[in-house]
Amino acid sequence: MPPRSARRPSALLLASLLSLAACGDDAVSDPPLDSSIEHYEDSGETFRVTYDEGWMAFDEHRSAEFESGAPRTLRLCGLNDPSSVVADDETSACVSVRFDKEVLGAGPVTLAVAGDAIAAPTDSFRDITFTPRKGHSPEILAVFVATGCYGTVPKEALTQEVAGQLVLEENSDTRVRGRLVLRSVGKTAGRCSGDGAEVALSFDVAR
Structure with missing residues (x-):
C-alpha cells in the first residue's frame, strides 16, 4: 500500500467532523461543550475531563503505549x-x-474519528461497543475516553460521542x-465518569 500524506489537524476539518457526528437519527442529545475548537491547535499538550465542578486536567505521569493482544490498541x-x-x-x-x-x-x-462508544457497566475497558458515524475512517475500530478512581463501578451503560482526527506521521513496523x-x-x-473530554496529545511509541 503506498503511503498517504500526513498533516497536522485542521481546525476547520475538526469542526466539520464534529458537525457530522452531531447529525443523524442516532445523535446523542448532549450539545457540544463548545461551538469552537480552534483553540485545540494552539493549546499544546492537553488532556482534560469535565465534571459538575469544572474541568479536571490529567497532566501528571503522562504515558503512551500499545496494548498487547488484539485488536492492537494505542492508549x-x-x-x-x-x-x-x-x-x-x-x-x-x-x-x-x-x-x-x-x-x-x-x-x-x-x-478521521466520528462515532459513539458505549461502555458496559463493568470495571473493564474492554467491553466497548463502537458505532461509526459518517466520515469515520474504517481503519480505526474504536475510540473512547475512560476514567478510573477508587469510586464505585458504574451501574448502567455509559455512552459518549467522539469526534476528531488522528495523524500518524510515522507508521512503520x-x-x-x-x-x-x-x-x-x-x-x-x-x-468516576466525567461528562466529556478534550484531548490534544502527541505520542511516539514502539510497536
Whole structure:
C-alpha cells in the first residue's frame, strides 16, 4: 500500500467532523461543550475531563503505549493527584484507539474519528461497543475516553460521542509517532465518569 500524506489537524476539518457526528437519527442529545475548537491547535499538550465542578486536567505521569493482544490498541493516559500526602484521591484518564491491523506499518496517514462508544457497566475497558458515524475512517475500530478512581463501578451503560482526527506521521513496523486531537461528549467509561473530554496529545511509541 503506498503511503498517504500526513498533516497536522485542521481546525476547520475538526469542526466539520464534529458537525457530522452531531447529525443523524442516532445523535446523542448532549450539545457540544463548545461551538469552537480552534483553540485545540494552539493549546499544546492537553488532556482534560469535565465534571459538575469544572474541568479536571490529567497532566501528571503522562504515558503512551500499545496494548498487547488484539485488536492492537494505542492508549494515551494521564493522572490527576490533588495531594501527594492524601491516599486514594487520584483519578486517572486514558483515551484508547483500536486499530485494524492492516493500517499499522502501512506508512503515514491521517484518519478521521466520528462515532459513539458505549461502555458496559463493568470495571473493564474492554467491553466497548463502537458505532461509526459518517466520515469515520474504517481503519480505526474504536475510540473512547475512560476514567478510573477508587469510586464505585458504574451501574448502567455509559455512552459518549467522539469526534476528531488522528495523524500518524510515522507508521512503520517498529514505531508509531503522531498526534491525536479529540473531543468526547457524554459519559466517559469506567469509574468516576466525567461528562466529556478534550484531548490534544502527541505520542511516539514502539510497536
